Amino acid sequence: MINTFFDNSLEFLKGVGPIKSKLLFQELGLKTYRDLIYFFPFRYIDRSKYLSINEINSVNIDVQIKGQINNIEIIGLGRKKRLVVSFKDSTGKIDLVFFKRITWIQKYLKKDLTYVVFGKPTSFNNKFSIVHPEVELYEKLKNLPHQSFYPVYHSTELLKKHNLNSKGILKLMNELIIRAKKYISEENLSNFIITKNQLVKRQEAIFNIHFPKNENILNKAIFRMKYEELFFLQLSILKTKSILQKNKSFKFNSIGKYFNSFFHNSLSFDLTGAQKKVMKEIRKDLLSGFQMNRLIQGDVGSGKTIIAIMSFMISVDNGFQNCLMVPTEVLAFQHYNSLMSICSSMDLNIALLTGSTRQSEKKKILEKLKNGTINIIIGTHSLIQPNIKFKNLGLVVIDEQHKFGVAQRAMLSQKGVTPPHILILSATPIPRTLAMTFYGDLDVSVIDEMPPGRKQIKTIHKYDKDNNAILSFL
Structure with a gap:
């Protein structure tokens, strides 16, 4: 009964009708009673x-x-x-x-x-x-x-022409809250969680987000709804993680000529303590027999790319193919040229595939990927196209994770019969607690130590009026 009520179209709410219902969906994405009741105000005005x-x-x-x-x-x-x-x-x-x-x-x-x-x-x-x-x-x-704080809802010029400004939406909300009162009384959190975290009841929270009696009650209502949203987000992420942890993947048992050649001949500096720690964590994942899903965080210049290359070498030593996906062609070319330079003395077949790759060249690359000739391929979103087939993809590295969606990561993960290992690189500074919230399906490693001699990176914000100074600096 609860689902049936909240799945009702807004068309059937008093004061809406077919025309306004269509506009609410077109302008704000509101289609059902559920959509409207969770359409929260973006600010409040004290009208006490x-x-x-x-x-x-x-x-x-x-x-x-x-x-x-x-x-x-x-x-x-x-x-x-x-x-x-x-x-x-x-x-x-x-x-x-x-x-x-x-x-x-x-x-x-x-x-x-x-x-x-x-x-x-x-x-x-x-x-x-x-x-x-x-x-x-x-x-x-x-x-x-009766309320002291009046909600202000997002609207548009088109909606305002049909009396659906913030005040108009508030009137609809009042009508819906009256009709929904008995349906929102059912709790979706246990009494233990509510008591432990001193949360207000769900019905009280929803009512006071739209019709707050005072600032204190409003803050408690907002806290309850934020807690609820993050709670169910965490449940979803933990469910995903539990499934991923059961995904069988390849065991990379061997450390052979490619890794040893790179480590002893191509690596011109000692790894930092943080890099060694992260490599141990990756090595443990690759020996587990289950799919690795690991996020590596570190500032620009902290040595994330070296970790990725060393992981590639382990994969190649075990007879598997590898791919590196980046968000832009410029970055793809940079990684390709860097990898070709570092691995110039090694017998590796490294390829580059982007949207601008010529069709004739692309055809050759696709054939080599299918027969296993290519060891490492670097590319953009082109790598997730359905016609890209690997013979035995073992490791996927994704750079600048925040510029890719979860679905795109999943598409790369499905490029093999057996799920490949996933390694994600990010230079975006994310607090560990936030990383655990939004990347809870991933294990997180942090490179918090810069290589010796690296200068500190400074991030500076400038306005348009400073264009001349920026050009002079460049």
């Missing part, structure tokens, strides 16, 4: 207080006033035409100015009724006015749940 008109003394803050219409007048012609509404309370008067929807607003406002006006004042000739404020009947507001 009413100011008297004579207390308005700033143009920097929004104000809320309550009073009646004193006079309505249309001034100017053409583009200068505007509706000026004289609004009064017991302390004074202020002009409300409207440049759009003049006819509708003129019909809507009545002199004998009490209104609540909310907006940001402007000042001209030492006189305050409010341009295009929100105006609502005081009697209508009394029927909404």
Whole structure:
């Protein structure tokens, strides 16, 4: 019953209908009751207080006033035409100015009724006015749940033309919350978790995110929903990790001529302690018989690429093919030239495949990949195309992981009958706790030590006005 209710189309919610339902999906991606109820405000406005008109003394803050219409007048012609509404309370008067929807607003406002006006004042000739404020009947507001903090929802110009601005969405939310009350009472977290983490109930959290009574309750509601989102994200990631840990893969038992030749002849410097530690972690993964899924973090220049190359050598020693996927052609060429230079004295077949590779050359590369002639291939997204077939892919290295999606990583992982080992490189500084949250399906290794003699990398932010200085530096 719960799923049936929340799967209902917004078309059937009072105040929506077919046209608005289509617009909400087109503009905001909202299709069902579930989509709307989880469409949270992006900010809140404190509307707990009413100011008297004579207390308005700033143009920097929004104000809320309550009073009646004193006079309505249309001034100017053409583009200068505007509706000026004289609004009064017991302390004074202020002009409300409207440049759009003049006819509708003129019909809507009545002199004998009490209104609540909310907006940001402007000042001209030492006189305050409010341009295009929100105006609502005081009697209508009394029927909404009492709240101090009003939610502000994202909208678009097209939605606003159909009365689906933030205020319009709030009205729909009120209608939905009333109808959904009995359906959101069911908890999705255990009493133990709720008590241990001092969380408010789910029903209370959802209600107060949209209709907060005060700032304290709002903060508790936001915390509950953030906790819930991260909790289920972690469950999903841990489930994925448990599946990956059961994936059988190749055992790289041998350390042979390629690794030894590279280590003793091509490596012109000693590995840092951090690099040695990471290599031991990789070696342990490659001997386990299960698929490696490891993320290596390290600053630019910390030696991540050397770790990848040494892993390639172990794979080649065990008779397997390897691929390195990077996000851009420029980076692909850089890695290709670097690898060709470092491995020039070794009998390795290294290939480059990008979107700009000539068709004739690409055909040769595809054939060599299928018959196992190519030991290492470097490329861009081209490597995940369906027509790319490997004879025995053993190790996949992905550089700049954050520029690739999980689906793209999975596509490379499926390039063999037996899942290849996956090694991911990232220079993006991610706190370890955050890395465990978003890359929880991966084991994380950190190279936190720079090779001797490497200068410290400085990241500098400049504005457009500094173009000349940047060009001079370059």
